Amino acid sequence: MARSKESSNKREKEKQRQKEKKEKREKMEERRANQSKGKGLDDMLAYVDENGNITSTPPDPEKRKVINSEDIEIGVPKRTEIDDPLKEGKIDYFDKNKGFGFIIQNDGNKIFFHINQATYPVKEGDVVNYTVERGPKGWNAVDVTKKP
Numbered sequence: 001m002a003r004s005k006e007s008s009n010k011r012e013k014e015k016q017r018q019k020e021k022k023e024k025r026e027k028m029e030e031r032r033a034n035q036s037k038g039k040g041l042d043d044m045l046a047y048v049d050e051n052g053n054i055t056s057t058p059p060d061p062e063k064r065k066v067i068n069s070e071d072i073e074i075g076v077p078k079r080t081e082i083d084d085p086l087k088e089g090k091i092d093y094f095d096k097n098k099g100f101g102f103i104i105q106n107d108g109n110k111i112f113f114h115i116n117q118a119t120y121p122v123k124e125g126d127v128v129n130y131t132v133e134r135g136p137k138g139w140n141a142v143d144v145t146k147k148p
Helices: 005-033
Strands: 087-096 102-104 110-114 129-137 140-146
Touching: 110 129
Parallel strands: 110 140
Antiparallel strands: 087 102, 087 129, 102 110, 129 140
């Protein structure tokens, strides 16, 4: 009588499981044999060369640069003074109900201003002088005055 296909299939699956188990055991033994534990400190050190790349060789002492710790800026860079504090532009848009508008600078950029920063009744098309200040959402025009 012929054997059923099911028993043959079960045997093949069992052989496959045994084979995978054996391979797993061999890999585990190989990892144990090549363990990195117990290596010396020199084998574990990594160095950064003058280009910022990580290497296993120490850097050349002749190429060493001295860095002053005061020159390192962490966080926001130091504020630089603006050369020309008084700027000139034209009011491009102004919403009377909400009290804000935009000034087109001479270089084409738009800058926000609020009616509280204007010293006169504002209307669109006026040429104005103003100074720039950093606000919570970007640059703002302050001390907006009509150009004489």
